[in-house]
Every structure is written in structure tokens, then in C-alpha cells.
Amino acid sequence: xxxxxxxxxxxxxxxxxxxxxxxxxxxxxxxxxxxxxxxxxxxxxxxxxxxxxxxxxxxxxxxxxxxxxxxxxxxxxxxxxxxxxxxxxxxxxxxxxxxxxxxxxxxxxxxxxxxxxxxxxxxxxxxxxxxxxxxxxxxxxxxxxxxxxxxxxxxxxxxxxxxxxxxxxxxxxxxxxxxxxxxxxxxxxxxxxxxxxxxxxxxxxxxxxxxxxxxxxxxxxxxxxxxxxxxxxxxxxxxxxxxxxxxxxxxxxxxxxxxxxxxxxxxxxxxxxxxxxxxxxxxxxxxxxxxxxxxxxxxxxxxxxxxxxxxxxxxx
Numbered sequence: 001x002x003x004x005x006x007x008x009x010x011x012x013x014x015x016x017x018x019x020x021x022x023x024x025x026x027x028x029x030x031x032x033x034x035x036x037x038x039x040x041x042x043x044x045x046x047x048x049x050x051x052x053x054x055x056x057x058x059x060x061x062x063x064x065x066x067x068x069x070x071x072x073x074x075x076x077x078x079x080x081x082x083x084x085x086x087x088x089x090x091x092x093x094x095x096x097x098x099x100x101x102x103x104x105x106x107x108x109x110x111x112x113x114x115x116x117x118x119x120x121x122x123x124x125x126x127x128x129x130x131x132x133x134x135x136x137x138x139x140x141x142x143x144x145x146x147x148x149x150x151x152x153x154x155x156x157x158x159x160x161x162x163x164x165x166x167x168x169x170x171x172x173x174x175x176x177x178x179x180x181x182x183x184x185x186x187x188x189x190x191x192x193x194x195x196x197x198x199x200x201x202x203x204x205x206x207x208x209x210x211x212x213x214x215x216x217x218x219x220x221x222x223x224x225x226x227x228x229x230x231x232x233x234x235x236x237x238x239x240x241x242x243x244x245x246x247x248x249x250x251x252x253x254x255x256x257x258x259x260x261x262x263x264x265x266x267x268x269x270x271x272x273x274x275x276x277x278x279x280x281x282x283x284x285x286x287x288x289x290x291x292x293x294x295x296x297x298x299x300x301x302x303x304x305x306x307x308x309x310x311x312x313x314x315x316x
């Protein structure tokens with residue numbers, strides 16, 4: 001999940017007030033309703049992710065397409081988020097507290113939640129940049145050496161950076177705070193109370209969103225690469241739709257907006273942010289023409305088999 005400041009703080013007193021507790025306001029949509037809404041989308045989303053990964057990995061033609069590589073990574077990161085971050089959130093909605101109530105569970109939730117959410121954003125930003133390169137500068141990728149430098153190294157670097165940064169932030173930043181099992185996200189990791197890390201992490205996210213919007217505007221004009229553009233525009237719009245309100249409120253919290261000042265609106269911003277990894281597989285599937293063609297062939301073959309089988313039985 002996105003990094004959230006759980007206290008009433010300003011630029012000058014973030015560190016001092018980090019341990020200030022806040023009680024959520026009553027939401028007009030109950031926790032039980034939010035639980036079932038998320039479960040309704042979560043289960044088919046997991047099956048959709050597995051189906052896409054199976055086809056993208058085991059189909060050699062699809063696996064060799066460069067722009068599919070980042071989609072594979074996005075789907076894997078999304079599955080990690082669904083298995084750990086969203087599952088813990090669903091447990092919290094159902095029980096009203098974190099379970100299991102162990103320190104390691106909270107640390108894993110913090111790490112996977114922060115890493116998966118922010119890594120998805122970085123990957124989406126890189127996707128728009130890479131599509132820009134493929135469309136406008138495809139000659140940059142016409143040799144194996146160029147593909148390693150321009151395609152593989154940036155992708156590996158983004159993944160490594162996110163993992164290392166949040167390992168350090170979650171597991172090695174020490175403070176006196178302990179997990180609160182009655183609070184959402186165990187009340188949050190310690191590094192959220194450190195002003196320098198908070199500002200750095202937030203502005204990296206803001207710059208990423210701005211760059212993504214700029215690339216998005218440049219790509220819409222091109223008819224030649226319409227399928228590729230449809231996929232990246234759909235994924236980017238999904239991410240921006242749920243991320244911009246969260247980033248706007250997060251900036252407000254850092255610069256003095258009291259936590260809870262917007263009432264239940266905050267609850268729904270955090271709730272809808274979970275739909276980024278949940279809905280992403282459906283967007284990827286809907287914009288993957290090759291996989292749709294394979295699915296139609298499978299359905300057609302199954303239809304022929306169903307028609308032929310009764311006739312064979314009658315002759316026997």
C-alpha cells in the first residue's frame with residue numbers, strides 16, 4: 001500500500017508527532033461491504049494474472065516481445081501485493097484488527113505494501129518511456145547489446161532500487177514505535193516519521209506521476225502503434241486515476257494537513273488504491289490481442305470436439 005503518515009504533523013514536527021494515534025471516522029460504506037467488494041474483484045483478478053503469466057511466459061513468441069517483459073513483472077508484483085498486502089487488508093476489514101498479531105507479519109506487510117505499490121508506479125512510468133523509445137527510436141533496440149543497455153538494465157535497476165530502498169526503510173530504520181495490531185497497516189513503519197525519507201519518497205512518486213502524464217500525452221497521436229498505445233494508455237489511466245488523489249492527500253499530510261481532516265474521504269482513497277493491482281490484470285488481458293486470438297482458437301476447437309464426440313459415440 002502507499003506510504004501513509006498516521007498523525008497530525010507539519011514539516012517541523014513530523015518526527016515528534018509520529019506516534020500520535022488517530023481513530024478512523026465511521027465510513028458510510030461499512031468494512032464488511034468494502035471487504036466483499038474487494039473480494040469480488042480480487043478472486044478473478046488472481047486467476048486472470050496467472051492465466052496471463054502462463055501465456056506470456058510459455059508462449060515463446062509472446063515471451064520474446066520486449067514490451068511484454070515489463071507487463072510480466074507488473075503482473076508478478078501485483079500477485080505479491082494481492083497475496084500479502086491485500087490479504088492482510090481484507091483480514092483487517094473482516095476482523096477489525098490485524099491477524100496474525102506478530103511483529104514479523106507487520107514488517108512483511110509494510111515491506112510488501114510499500115514496495116509493491118511504489119514499484120508498480122515506477123514500472124508504469126518506465127513502461128510509458130519504453131513505449132516512447134519503441135515508437136520514436138526503435139533503432140535503439142536493433143542489436144542485442146543495445147537491448148541489454150536500454151531494455152534489460154533499466155528494468156532490473158528499477159526492481160533492485162525499489163527492493164533495496166524499502167528493505168532499508170522498513171527493516172533497518174530504527175525507532176521506539178511498535179506495531180499497533182488494532183490499527184490499519186499496523187499503524188505504519190518507522191521511516192514514515194522521518195521527515196527526510198518521507199519527503200524523498202513522496203517527491204519521487206510525484207515526479208513519476210508527472211513524467212507518466214507527459215509521456216501519455218505524447219503517445220495518443222500515433223495510429224501505427226495503436227495496440228501498444230491502447231495497452232499503455234489503459235494501464236496508465238488506471239494507475240493515475242487511483243494514484244493522483246492519494247498523492248495529493250499525502251502531500252497535504254506532509255505539509256501540515258491534519259490526519260483525518262477530510263473525514264471518511266481518506267478511508268476511500270486508501271481503499272480504492274488497492275484496485276490498482278486488482279484491476280491491472282483485466283486491463284492487460286483486454287489489450288492483449290494475441291492472447292484473445294489464442295482464446296478464440298481454443299473455444300473454437302473445443303466447440304468442434306463437442307460436436308464431433310456425440311457423432312462418434314453414435315457410430316460406435
